[in-house]
Amino acid sequence: MVRLRKVALVFLKDWLEIRRNGEVLLPLLIVPLLFAVMLPIIAVLPTLAIPSWASSEGLLTLVKALPGQVREQIAGMTGQQAIVYIMALYLFAPVFLIIPIMASSVIASDSFAGEKERKTIEALLATPLSDGEMLLGKMLVSFAPAVIVTAAAFAVYSVVVDYLTFSMFGGRLLFPNTIWLSLIFGLSPSLAFADIGLTVIISARVKGVKEAQQISALLLIPLVAAVLGQASGAMALDPSLVTTTTMLLVAFDIIIFVASVKAFGRGRILARLS
Amino acid sequence: MPGIQADGLEKKFGSMTAVDRLSFEVEEGEVFGLLGPNGAGKTTTVRILACLISPTRGSAKVCGFMVTEQPSLVRERVGVLTENPCLYERLTAYENMEFFAEAYGISIKAERNERIRELLDFFELWDRRADKVAALSKGMKQKLAIARALVHKPPVLLLDEPTAGLDPESAKEVRDMVTQLSRREKRAILLSTHRLEDAEKLCNHVMIIDRGRSVATGTPESLRKKLGKTPVLEVTLQPGSVTLVQDAIRRVESVRAVTADGPRLLITLDDPDSATPKVVGAIVRAGGQVLSVNLPKPSLEETYLKLIRRAS
Numbered sequence: 001m002v003r004l005r006k007v008a009l010v011f012l013k014d015w016l017e018i019r020r021n022g023e024v025l026l027p028l029l030i031v032p033l034l035f036a037v038m039l040p041i042i043a044v045l046p047t048l049a050i051p052s053w054a055s056s057e058g059l060l061t062l063v064k065a066l067p068g069q070v071r072e073q074i075a076g077m078t079g080q081q082a083i084v085y086i087m088a089l090y091l092f093a094p095v096f097l098i099i100p101i102m103a104s105s106v107i108a109s110d111s112f113a114g115e116k117e118r119k120t121i122e123a124l125l126a127t128p129l130s131d132g133e134m135l136l137g138k139m140l141v142s143f144a145p146a147v148i149v150t151a152a153a154f155a156v157y158s159v160v161v162d163y164l165t166f167s168m169f170g171g172r173l174l175f176p177n178t179i180w181l182s183l184i185f186g187l188s189p190s191l192a193f194a195d196i197g198l199t200v201i202i203s204a205r206v207k208g209v210k211e212a213q214q215i216s217a218l219l220l221i222p223l224v225a226a227v228l229g230q231a232s233g234a235m236a237l238d239p240s241l242v243t244t245t246t247m248l249l250v251a252f253d254i255i256i257f258v259a260s261v262k263a264f265g266r267g268r269i270l271a272r273l274s
Numbered sequence: 275m276p277g278i279q280a281d282g283l284e285k286k287f288g289s290m291t292a293v294d295r296l297s298f299e300v301e302e303g304e305v306f307g308l309l310g311p312n313g314a315g316k317t318t319t320v321r322i323l324a325c326l327i328s329p330t331r332g333s334a335k336v337c338g339f340m341v342t343e344q345p346s347l348v349r350e351r352v353g354v355l356t357e358n359p360c361l362y363e364r365l366t367a368y369e370n371m372e373f374f375a376e377a378y379g380i381s382i383k384a385e386r387n388e389r390i391r392e393l394l395d396f397f398e399l400w401d402r403r404a405d406k407v408a409a410l411s412k413g414m415k416q417k418l419a420i421a422r423a424l425v426h427k428p429p430v431l432l433l434d435e436p437t438a439g440l441d442p443e444s445a446k447e448v449r450d451m452v453t454q455l456s457r458r459e460k461r462a463i464l465l466s467t468h469r470l471e472d473a474e475k476l477c478n479h480v481m482i483i484d485r486g487r488s489v490a491t492g493t494p495e496s497l498r499k500k501l502g503k504t505p506v507l508e509v510t511l512q513p514g515s516v517t518l519v520q521d522a523i524r525r526v527e528s529v530r531a532v533t534a535d536g537p538r539l540l541i542t543l544d545d546p547d548s549a550t551p552k553v554v555g556a557i558v559r560a561g562g563q564v565l566s567v568n569l570p571k572p573s574l575e576e577t578y579l580k581l582i583r584r585a586s
Contacts, residue, residue, distance in 0.1 A: 005381070006377070009373065009376050009377060013362070013365070013369075013373045016364075016365060016369065017362060017364045017365065020364040020365075020406075021364060118362075118363065119358045119360060120360050120361065120362055121360075122321075122326065122354075122356045122357075122358070122360050123354070123356055123360030123361075123374070123419075123422070124360075124377075125326055126324045126325075126326060126349065126352070126354040126356070127349060127374065127377040127378060128346050128349040128350045128377070128378060128379065129377050130346070266325075266326060266327075267326075267327055267328055270321060270326050270327050
């Protein structure tokens, strides 16, 4: 039986440790902030500084490669509007998904592999807390900040994009929009959970935080593929694709959660330490 | 009911046998020492009893509960001092205590605070309660780890190398505390150590283990007697009386040999406790004037080294 009070105890202990660990806290704050502020600037400033770029051959090639659905959305827009719209709403969407993966990976590695590296795990495992209480507390402490940071970064991103493009689009707000909302509140949490599950399994097998982080970063590979797929026009991040991917990820989350419960057994962890 | 009962405990890691059929009991109020060199299987035995790993064979009970069948009931009744202090360095001394107090089931805040205050006061750490563990000295960390092991008032304590790495003063404080916990608070204590001084000063019973196997068990005194050298009584006499008394000494029962070394006589005995007063009486009756009597006892170290070398 899992006692929620004990889950909260593990959560709060780990959260206190994370708050005091600069190596975890800094990337958790700086990377999302950079993404939220720098990506809109990258999307808008070049078109303002070099207006000719908006009517260049490069842009035409990019637009031609886009799926018909996106081409429909930008139909009737000026070249400048089109490029800003494509970059801010379309191309940067999968890039933004790096945030939940990065955040969950950094915290989960510190919480699971970090306990082993700092040799604190034995005293924790000697307590009457159940495996489920420890696992759930630690998974939640990795999950909650990852989701919150992603949502906060999205809020900042939306404000910055809307501020920079408000006059360019004649007072029309680009954010919030449906795809991004489903991306941030549907796909991101399921992606973060998958990464945490993966990190738990990896952490049970490795001895250090860095190893755990490096291996769990493997989840970035499908993300890079998504970015390239978007840029080449091979795929379009439309609502149906986001929903399907989210559902597939939720199924994967269930499988990986079961696997992580098995990996997080006292005997297994200590047998590897012995 | 004994605090700890181990019966034929065995633990294998692959083809390596870390613990090889160990059986022992630790009664309430007793300090039982597991003594052995590094890699002897002491820490593995402690981990089995703390329900951290399962034995490959054999069984163990803590306060009557099986470690393999009722691990959570065992964990609630055991305080463990692990090989490393295992403290959260970014948390303060107080925060560490608070986390473990609640993890061990002290859910009422006032009760928790009172217990933490009591322990930190006892270990003279109350003034350092707001300091992060990273800022504490090694001795303070070790004391804090012992305080953590005691936070839920466990009837059984498993102490793995409690004085390792401590300066002599801190080591003495820890030894005094262990003595107090066993004598006054009647806790059953299993002490794993490779420090003979700890075993000699603290333990009622000692099991010497090597490569997972028990090579001798008994009280420190019985092990010394059983495996130490034959006792030799040293008697220093007033010059001139040495030759007078030698025949009288040889007539005392259990005296095996007498040799003179200047004014000193070296008397080999079978049973020094009962023979020493008889020898001294015989010397006095024979007209000898005794200046000093000394019976050097073989140390546990001598016994330990002999056993470990024999086992190797």
